[in-house]
Amino acid sequence: MSRPRIEDVAALAGTSPITVSRVLRAPGKVAPATRARVAAAIEQLGYIPNLSASSLASRRSGIVGLLVPTIDNSIFAATVQGMSDAVGDAGLQLLLGDFRYSEAGERALVRALIGRQPEALVVVGVVRDAALRRMLQGLAIPVVETWDLTDDPIDTVVGFSNEAAGAAMARHFLDCGKRRLAFVGGLDHRAQLRRQGFAAVLASAGAPAPLAQEVETIGIAEGRRALTAVLEKAPETDGVFFATDVLAVGGLMECQHRAIPVPERLAIAGLGDLEIARELSPSLTTVRIPAYEIGRRAGEVVATRLAGAPAGERILDLGFSIEVRESTTSRSRA
Amino acid sequence: MSRPRIEDVAALAGTSPITVSRVLRAPGKVAPATRARVAAAIEQLGYIPNLSASSLASRRSGIVGLLVPTIDNSIFAATVQGMSDAVGDAGLQLLLGDFRYSEAGERALVRALIGRQPEALVVVGVVRDAALRRMLQGLAIPVVETWDLTDDPIDTVVGFSNEAAGAAMARHFLDCGKRRLAFVGGLDHRAQLRRQGFAAVLASAGAPAPLAQEVETIGIAEGRRALTAVLEKAPETDGVFFATDVLAVGGLMECQHRAIPVPERLAIAGLGDLEIARELSPSLTTVRIPAYEIGRRAGEVVATRLAGAPAGERILDLGFSIEVRESTTSRSRA
DNA sequence: CTGAAAGCGCTTACAG
DNA sequence: CTGAAAGCGCTTACAG
Numbered sequence: 001m002s003r004p005r006i007e008d009v010a011a012l013a014g015t016s017p018i019t020v021s022r023v024l025r026a027p028g029k030v031a032p033a034t035r036a037r038v039a040a041a042i043e044q045l046g047y048i049p050n051l052s053a054s055s056l057a058s059r060r061s062g063i064v065g066l067l068v069p070t071i072d073n074s075i076f077a078a079t080v081q082g083m084s085d086a087v088g089d090a091g092l093q094l095l096l097g098d099f100r101y102s103e104a105g106e107r108a109l110v111r112a113l114i115g116r117q118p119e120a121l122v123v124v125g126v127v128r129d130a131a132l133r134r135m136l137q138g139l140a141i142p143v144v145e146t147w148d149l150t151d152d153p154i155d156t157v158v159g160f161s162n163e164a165a166g167a168a169m170a171r172h173f174l175d176c177g178k179r180r181l182a183f184v185g186g187l188d189h190r191a192q193l194r195r196q197g198f199a200a201v202l203a204s205a206g207a208p209a210p211l212a213q214e215v216e217t218i219g220i221a222e223g224r225r226a227l228t229a230v231l232e233k234a235p236e237t238d239g240v241f242f243a244t245d246v247l248a249v250g251g252l253m254e255c256q257h258r259a260i261p262v263p264e265r266l267a268i269a270g271l272g273d274l275e276i277a278r279e280l281s282p283s284l285t286t287v288r289i290p291a292y293e294i295g296r297r298a299g300e301v302v303a304t305r306l307a308g309a310p311a312g313e314r315i316l317d318l319g320f321s322i323e324v325r326e327s328t329t330s331r332s333r334a
Numbered sequence: 335m336s337r338p339r340i341e342d343v344a345a346l347a348g349t350s351p352i353t354v355s356r357v358l359r360a361p362g363k364v365a366p367a368t369r370a371r372v373a374a375a376i377e378q379l380g381y382i383p384n385l386s387a388s389s390l391a392s393r394r395s396g397i398v399g400l401l402v403p404t405i406d407n408s409i410f411a412a413t414v415q416g417m418s419d420a421v422g423d424a425g426l427q428l429l430l431g432d433f434r435y436s437e438a439g440e441r442a443l444v445r446a447l448i449g450r451q452p453e454a455l456v457v458v459g460v461v462r463d464a465a466l467r468r469m470l471q472g473l474a475i476p477v478v479e480t481w482d483l484t485d486d487p488i489d490t491v492v493g494f495s496n497e498a499a500g501a502a503m504a505r506h507f508l509d510c511g512k513r514r515l516a517f518v519g520g521l522d523h524r525a526q527l528r529r530q531g532f533a534a535v536l537a538s539a540g541a542p543a544p545l546a547q548e549v550e551t552i553g554i555a556e557g558r559r560a561l562t563a564v565l566e567k568a569p570e571t572d573g574v575f576f577a578t579d580v581l582a583v584g585g586l587m588e589c590q591h592r593a594i595p596v597p598e599r600l601a602i603a604g605l606g607d608l609e610i611a612r613e614l615s616p617s618l619t620t621v622r623i624p625a626y627e628i629g630r631r632a633g634e635v636v637a638t639r640l641a642g643a644p645a646g647e648r649i650l651d652l653g654f655s656i657e658v659r660e661s662t663t664s665r666s667r668a
Numbered sequence: 669c670t671g672a673a674a675g676c677g678c679t680t681a682c683a684g
Numbered sequence: 685c686t687g688a689a690a691g692c693g694c695t696t697a698c699a700g
Contacts, residue, residue, distance in 0.1 A: 016687050031685055051449040053677035055386040056692045071414060077406050096430050115385040220613045253613050279554045279587050350671050365669055387693035390676045
């Protein structure tokens with residue numbers, strides 16, 4: 001008992017496959033009586049169109065590819081959700097791939113996705129590999145880069161300035177009277193940009209260059225280790241900016257473990273505005289990223305373009321905000 | 335400049351499309367010299383096969399569908415990772431869909447996936463909707479249910495007993511001398527099973543029936559609210575089992591906020607063994623679920639079956655363990 | 669080891 | 685409003 005084809009539906013409804021196809025994709029063009037008969041036949045047979053055949057014939061796959069660095073415990077989950085909401089409204093399906101923070105993985109994943117004929121591609125991050133940029137440009141489909149900004153996107157970029165976020169956090173630490181600072185983060189490009197923005201503000205304020213402590217993975221335990229390392233290398237440190245909240249939570253816990261007063265002796269800040277950041281005590285100062293909106297806007301750009309609209313603004317800066325909380329300010333704690 | 339087809343590669347390599355196809359899928363059957371010429375042509379043109387056409391002709395999509403309740407801040411992320419590792423090794427691609435904990439969403443998602451002709455389907459949870467079960471059975475492809483157990487899976491189930499997990503946690507509370515207990519969780523089936531197992535053990539031990547506190551969403555703030563509600567309704571409660579760690583973290587924080595001694599006055603436990611559970615102070619007693627292994631095994635079952643092996647054991651119980659930590663035992667706290 | 673023929677299940681113009 | 689013809693880009697037997 002193999003699956004019914006469009007021909008089986010047509011036979012049962014006493015019409016042609018073309019009409020069945022129309023009922024599915026442009027029901028307004030079919031007479032109501034015919035439409036009803038076809039709908040009944042579809043229902044009766046449990047017909048589900050073969051989308052491989054449909055894609056091949058129509059050259060429209062209905063797929064939007066989304067490339068994320070990781071799906072794990074994800075700061076990107078909200079972006080995926082936003083994308084999913086936006087493209088779902090447009091009748092498109094999301095094909096998700098994670099390249100695990102590796103450029104080789106990114107290339108392999110793009111190739112795998114291309115084979116599925118996506119109508120558009122959304123990438124978390126700005127694509128840095130030159131060969132990959134050229135390849136994506138050659139695809140002649142909308143490509144949206146996200147979670148960062150660049151003067152020269154492949155097509156469109158929807159994000160915020162990681163460098164500006166780092167800079168803003170540096171100013172906040174200075175405002176709090178902290179000058180001997182450290183930065184904790186991975187080697188991925190966005191973390192590096194945050195570090196650069198952070199360091200630049202400190203330099204121009206005449207503060208010491210921040211200690212840069214590198215992490216291998218993103219996790220609470222890794223954040224604790226990083227804080228330990230920072231205090232070993234630079235015991236006088238009075239503030240630490242972590243590239244993500246998960247690391248910062250580890251930093252906070254290590255302080256608690258060592259009975260280091262936060263923020264009096266050591267101020268702590270993160271990025272991402274996870275729910276846990278708000279709920280901890282002391283609550284965590286963090287950079288709020290419009291993660292959902294980034295996904296939503298990226299999805300809308302894609303949907304608009306696929307509906308035939310011309311390319312609009314190439315650079316959409318959705319900004320960020322510093323959420324000042326107890327881990328950097330000396331307000332009384334509950 | 336449209337994308338090159340297999341015919342273009344064949345022309346450049348001075349051979350036929352059939353041979354190009356062979357180089358891609360069974361290179362051992364092609365003479366080395368020919369293979370080299372074809373490989374060079376593929377490279378030169380940047381040829382990527384159209385997988386819609388390939389799927390249609392071969393009736394093999396190379397796709398495994400994975401249905402999860404949510405991709406958000408996910409207790410399921412490890413399962414997805416395990417699946418991805420296992421099916422990736424077999425050259426299959428994962429098509430991920432989240433049905434947002436709704437049966438209607440589950441049905442719609444299955445229909446959307448079926449259109450893409452997946453060779454197998456993996457579902458987080460046991461499918462409860464009878465019509466959907468019949469439909470999946472009729473598909474004649476491997477279907478793996480996960481994260482729970484049932485006597486009569488559609489095909490194969492890989493998981494653990496949620497009821498037994500609830501029961502084990504009830505025994506642990508009793509061992510700790512706690513008898514006036516509460517359960518906090520959502521209305522999804524797995525949470526209900528945990529509650530039932532929990533309640534059954536208490537009943538047979540002659541302890542009072544546990545208060546069941548329902549939550550709308552999974553979040554730290556929701557866990558705090560739930561704990562507040564429990565203490566309002568039953569101030570004498572001396573232990574609370576939360577259906578997931580995220581809720582339990584909220585419970586722990588609310589206790590901290592109210593200066594309720596944990597575990598002396600109130601013991602707290604969760605399920606999932608998130609990293610934060612280990613790191614908090616007091617650390618959180620929890621049920622460890624082999625989430626990665628569930629995904630990995632499910633993926634292996636699928637890969638084995640698609641490689642032609644007959645169906646093996648229908649029920650794979652991967653078990654769970656109670657991780658006893660400070661939130662239920664009165665050991666000294668750092 | 670290699671290729672000509674047929675076909676996978678749809679949709680796109682086009683005609684009426 | 686409806687349908688016959690052609691074709692989307694591959695792969696599957698089959699033959700040699």
